[in-house]
Amino acid sequence: MSDHKERLEQSLSALMDGEATDIEMHRLLKEVSEDSELRAKWKRYHMVSAAIKGDAATATIDYSAAIAAAIDEEPTHRQSGLAVFAGSAGRFAIAASVALVAVFGVQQLNSPLDSVGETSEFAGVEQVDEENTGPAIQFPSGFQPIINARTVSAGGNNKSSQYVTPVIEVRQQVNRKYSEAELRAYMNDVMAKHSNHAALNSNQGMLPFARLNETEAAAQKE
Amino acid sequence: MVLSRLFASIKVAALVAAFLLHGPLFAAPMESAHDLMSKMAKASRELNYQGLFTYEFRGNLTSVKVAHGVDDGQTYERIHHMDGVQRNVLRRTDNVDCLRTGDMLLRGSAYKINDQSYARLEDFYEFHIKGQGRIANRQVVMVHVLPKDKHRYGYVVAIDKQSGLLLQSVLMSHSGKPLERFQFVDITIGMPFAELGFDLDASDFSSAVLDQSNCIDDNRQITTSASNWSAQWLPPGFVIASHQIADSNGQESIMFTDGLAVFSVFIDSDPGRSLPAIDANLGATVAVLTKADINNQEYAICVVGEIPRATANQIASAISLSPTSSSSISPLP
Numbered sequence: 001m002s003d004h005k006e007r008l009e010q011s012l013s014a015l016m017d018g019e020a021t022d023i024e025m026h027r028l029l030k031e032v033s034e035d036s037e038l039r040a041k042w043k044r045y046h047m048v049s050a051a052i053k054g055d056a057a058t059a060t061i062d063y064s065a066a067i068a069a070a071i072d073e074e075p076t077h078r079q080s081g082l083a084v085f086a087g088s089a090g091r092f093a094i095a096a097s098v099a100l101v102a103v104f105g106v107q108q109l110n111s112p113l114d115s116v117g118e119t120s121e122f123a124g125v126e127q128v129d130e131e132n133t134g135p136a137i138q139f140p141s142g143f144q145p146i147i148n149a150r151t152v153s154a155g156g157n158n159k160s161s162q163y164v165t166p167v168i169e170v171r172q173q174v175n176r177k178y179s180e181a182e183l184r185a186y187m188n189d190v191m192a193k194h195s196n197h198a199a200l201n202s203n204q205g206m207l208p209f210a211r212l213n214e215t216e217a218a219a220q221k222e
Numbered sequence: 223m224v225l226s227r228l229f230a231s232i233k234v235a236a237l238v239a240a241f242l243l244h245g246p247l248f249a250a251p252m253e254s255a256h257d258l259m260s261k262m263a264k265a266s267r268e269l270n271y272q273g274l275f276t277y278e279f280r281g282n283l284t285s286v287k288v289a290h291g292v293d294d295g296q297t298y299e300r301i302h303h304m305d306g307v308q309r310n311v312l313r314r315t316d317n318v319d320c321l322r323t324g325d326m327l328l329r330g331s332a333y334k335i336n337d338q339s340y341a342r343l344e345d346f347y348e349f350h351i352k353g354q355g356r357i358a359n360r361q362v363v364m365v366h367v368l369p370k371d372k373h374r375y376g377y378v379v380a381i382d383k384q385s386g387l388l389l390q391s392v393l394m395s396h397s398g399k400p401l402e403r404f405q406f407v408d409i410t411i412g413m414p415f416a417e418l419g420f421d422l423d424a425s426d427f428s429s430a431v432l433d434q435s436n437c438i439d440d441n442r443q444i445t446t447s448a449s450n451w452s453a454q455w456l457p458p459g460f461v462i463a464s465h466q467i468a469d470s471n472g473q474e475s476i477m478f479t480d481g482l483a484v485f486s487v488f489i490d491s492d493p494g495r496s497l498p499a500i501d502a503n504l505g506a507t508v509a510v511l512t513k514a515d516i517n518n519q520e521y522a523i524c525v526v527g528e529i530p531r532a533t534a535n536q537i538a539s540a541i542s543l544s545p546t547s548s549s550s551i552s553p554l555p
Contacts, residue, residue, distance in 0.1 A: 168500055182497070183497060187502050190524050193486065194484075197463070211504070211506075
């Protein structure tokens, strides 16, 4: 009884408890394909667990050998070199198209849809922080700000906003024009009013005030 | 099956026996979760305290300095954001005794929806005491608050053993992921009001936002002005907490709570606003804006709250203009 075997059995019981790590899982799957003793143990564990849970004990028929043989007979699984290449190329193509959709989707989300010409106005709203005229937020070298990565350029002043603003998603295209600035102002306004009321009714003391972002706080001061 | 039932009854018998034999020993040191919740509702209103807490969501961390004081029946609050742009919020309420819907639910009382039905917090959440811990250098009791349905989120809260103040609150999604975390890092409780420095802000307080939410009356309900709007559906357990009639911009707002979660409904009738239908979220707060075309008048209906998006959507589509103008906004039975 080697150390290795003991570890495997520990991994196996961890797996049965749903607590096995990825590494343990990989090792188990690799070993179980070669070690019939381990395989038998796994099966026994399952039967015990089924019995404890009150499920009817299933008959111990091992289909694995028959299934493996059947797979070997399948012509499609005996591939030529070309087929292997075509297969992986196809997979890459699918991955690429998924990536394309993802990038497209994100841009859709962030673009100020209908509001052509309103972009600078929107950026302007985000820039109204006269009090914060010091150096742009410093990040240790090698770190990139991941918070709200949208960089805005207004009047040659290039700086990213530190604050997290609501993620707004327009559900459908409307024929009428609307401005994103107005939309943001509306969202900030209702979220601020909500926080204000929630502070009195959620019993979380002043926690709801923490949810206010800077433009909302400005509205509060008025 | 018979066997498991037998086991269950043995378990119950053993528990009963243990309780009978050692009942007082078990019960004495541990307050029930409901007592704790009720104590918490009272503490956050009635105590003097000041401290520093952090608020975290989606990888963002901000810190906020707060002070809360009660003087002569009035409550004073100061909220100072420690990061970024200078931000201060001052707030006062006129009446420390004003019991609000959320307070009452959390204190274990039921809100009277109508003569037949009441809303109770424990019908919609399970409370489990999960032992003790230490937060902001104070001994706390950890409580897990689990929702009984999909219309509200759960919480992991830490309540100060001595004062009952909420020192940590983590909002948990249905899959068990934290959505936001609020936690005190330092707090002083129970100092005299004079030490909180509210007198320095006296002039600012005179112009501070005064709370206008509704207090619970003797009939265990709140009295609200009549609204033309009604909710054809509300998530079970949510009852009205306040109602603001249309302001100068034509915006009316109604707030609902189940004692822990809160959502607001905003109805905008201003035809000058041309807002599209949107979904928005900021941290754990979601907002769903829908458009309604009623009698050739366009309305924007917006539901905002710390509730699951699906629930917010469902509420938004259930808000409608009552056929008779005199009906109230209380949910239909």
